[in-house]
Amino acid sequence: MRIELDPTGTDAPWWVTVLAVVLAFALVGLLILLTGKDPGAVYAKMVVGAFGTSFGLTETLVKAIPLMLCGLGVSLAYRIQVWNIGAEGQFLVGAIAATAVTIYLPGLPGWLALPTMVAAGLAAGGVWGLFTALPKVLFNVNELIISLMLNYVAILGLNYVVFGPWRDPKGMNFPGTPPFTDAQSLPLFGDTRLHFGLILALVAVVLVAVFVRSTRWGYELRLIGANPEAARHAGINLNRHIVTVMLLSGGLAGVAGMAEVSGVAHKLMYGISPGYGYTAIIVAWIARLNPWGIVVSSVLFGGLIAGGYSVQSMGLPSSISSLLQGAVLFFLIAGSILGKVRVRWT
Amino acid sequence: MDLIAQLLTAAIAAGTPLLFATLGGILIERCGIIQLGTEGLMLMGAVTAAMTFLATGNLLVTVLAVLLITGFLGVLHAFLTVTLRANQIVSGLALTLFGGGLSAYLGKAITGMPLPGAVPKLNLGWLDPVPVAGAVLGHLDVFTWGSVVVVVVMSLYFYRTSWGLHLRAVGDSPATADVMGIRVQAFRYGCVIIGSMLIGLGGANLLLVFSPTWIEGMTAGRGWIAVALIIFARWNPLYALGAAYLFGFLDTLGFRLQLAGSPVPSYFLKMIPYLITIGVLILVGWRTKHKLSGSPLALGVPYIREQRF
Numbered sequence: 001m002r003i004e005l006d007p008t009g010t011d012a013p014w015w016v017t018v019l020a021v022v023l024a025f026a027l028v029g030l031l032i033l034l035t036g037k038d039p040g041a042v043y044a045k046m047v048v049g050a051f052g053t054s055f056g057l058t059e060t061l062v063k064a065i066p067l068m069l070c071g072l073g074v075s076l077a078y079r080i081q082v083w084n085i086g087a088e089g090q091f092l093v094g095a096i097a098a099t100a101v102t103i104y105l106p107g108l109p110g111w112l113a114l115p116t117m118v119a120a121g122l123a124a125g126g127v128w129g130l131f132t133a134l135p136k137v138l139f140n141v142n143e144l145i146i147s148l149m150l151n152y153v154a155i156l157g158l159n160y161v162v163f164g165p166w167r168d169p170k171g172m173n174f175p176g177t178p179p180f181t182d183a184q185s186l187p188l189f190g191d192t193r194l195h196f197g198l199i200l201a202l203v204a205v206v207l208v209a210v211f212v213r214s215t216r217w218g219y220e221l222r223l224i225g226a227n228p229e230a231a232r233h234a235g236i237n238l239n240r241h242i243v244t245v246m247l248l249s250g251g252l253a254g255v256a257g258m259a260e261v262s263g264v265a266h267k268l269m270y271g272i273s274p275g276y277g278y279t280a281i282i283v284a285w286i287a288r289l290n291p292w293g294i295v296v297s298s299v300l301f302g303g304l305i306a307g308g309y310s311v312q313s314m315g316l317p318s319s320i321s322s323l324l325q326g327a328v329l330f331f332l333i334a335g336s337i338l339g340k341v342r343v344r345w346t
Numbered sequence: 347m348d349l350i351a352q353l354l355t356a357a358i359a360a361g362t363p364l365l366f367a368t369l370g371g372i373l374i375e376r377c378g379i380i381q382l383g384t385e386g387l388m389l390m391g392a393v394t395a396a397m398t399f400l401a402t403g404n405l406l407v408t409v410l411a412v413l414l415i416t417g418f419l420g421v422l423h424a425f426l427t428v429t430l431r432a433n434q435i436v437s438g439l440a441l442t443l444f445g446g447g448l449s450a451y452l453g454k455a456i457t458g459m460p461l462p463g464a465v466p467k468l469n470l471g472w473l474d475p476v477p478v479a480g481a482v483l484g485h486l487d488v489f490t491w492g493s494v495v496v497v498v499v500m501s502l503y504f505y506r507t508s509w510g511l512h513l514r515a516v517g518d519s520p521a522t523a524d525v526m527g528i529r530v531q532a533f534r535y536g537c538v539i540i541g542s543m544l545i546g547l548g549g550a551n552l553l554l555v556f557s558p559t560w561i562e563g564m565t566a567g568r569g570w571i572a573v574a575l576i577i578f579a580r581w582n583p584l585y586a587l588g589a590a591y592l593f594g595f596l597d598t599l600g601f602r603l604q605l606a607g608s609p610v611p612s613y614f615l616k617m618i619p620y621l622i623t624i625g626v627l628i629l630v631g632w633r634t635k636h637k638l639s640g641s642p643l644a645l646g647v648p649y650i651r652e653q654r655f
Contacts, residue, residue: 135624139627139632139635142577145623145624156616164611320447321447323444326440329444
């Protein structure tokens, strides 16, 4: 048996993605079985917890919002093979910057507070993205490592402000800022916890989809993605694209951070992100970097996180959802090769 | 004298997990495969070590278990990148995410349990009269000496044996190596598996010696720092020794400044290793802008016999 590269190879068929998810659940189910639990019951509980009740469904969508924005951000970077894994840090600095607006400009009127906060999140995330892009462009530094190191810097920065200067004096030593006012909080849909960040995320999806599809900028991005060398010879300035894409990529994650503090937590607090920035990598990858696909995959993975919390009552750690995420990515890349090779029996 | 000895001891203690992980990464990348699963492999090494040692209390069994588990994960990475020729970057990321999740899942029950005195020290009493060296080298544990042995063996292997030459050929020009009759895929499998085991030992060392309690995500980015150290060490095992100890020193620097009553909040002191990593990478990038970085030439390129692409 020989495995050969198929020169006419294309993307793997859609069912490979489904198969990857199924196999990942099967593998993790085996692990659950090894720890003496019934995987069927665990998965049933997860599905009900994520999609079965209106509360669960809302939680799923609430968690899909940051995933959608961060996933959209990293997908732009991956499109031109810039490996931004710093969405987590960009998310956090966005959250910190939005909170800074509430701390230092508390009196802003309602119509101005939220736009200022969104702008602050966008700008902070974008600058954090630039910290990754500039060393890459100027000194050819590996962006993977820089963006990841910056995640740790951002987490320590968050811990500093919530344990230190911004801690709520009336918060009974809880590491968090004072709660936001109504003017500083994103409106909610009715009585649910679902907030208007969903609109922000969907608008971002539409904008990215349109821009990538129908502008010169988007065309150049697609060209770089398909063949960077050809793009360079065609006179496309690769470095300029890396900088703008990382600005946008970080900015979108920053807006996600703003939406999380303003729409869900209504304050900045310790551990504000359960790893949204890392899950977003898989969200983008499973959607094959397609903006519309990211809408679907972020809801799925939002459900995975919400479902992960719901199985804690069965004595399982919520890390089961990160385990599933890693397994999905494994099977996905193993499967993605199916479209590019053919097996020849000799 | 005492202070110097203390600092050196701390640098070696904190640097040894990094050294193992960097050496493993160098071995893997020398054969042309990008290795970004270091963080996940270290976490799996650490949790395996914690669970096995708590269950058996036997260091040898613990080390064997770590080698087995991380070696298996290495097979996985090799299968994806060498046989299936999947994207090496994404495969490494998947390994990191999967290792992080699995270690958290498995280690839930033993979180916070202390593991005292797991690793015996090699006491060299005759060194004691020598200043500094006596205090620093006289009472190191077997893991630390083991990592130094790996440095020596790997250096000799890379630069003084024909097999090492073959390995470097596989990493620089697999097509040429193939024509010379070198089995490219076999070399790559071997390097990825053994390298993954070394990285796993780094995680085990971190847990058994440096901070003997399992906590979820306890590597705190050390795996990624080790990836950066590969570049800093120019893919050379001997340079890796110096680089790892330098970073071990920086790692403990923040803690020491805090003890000394520094007015800077501890959160900023804890940023030091991450910021220095970024600084070092920028420095290396700036210096090698118009030169070769020492990177294997075929790094990241899957090899397919008789195919140009």
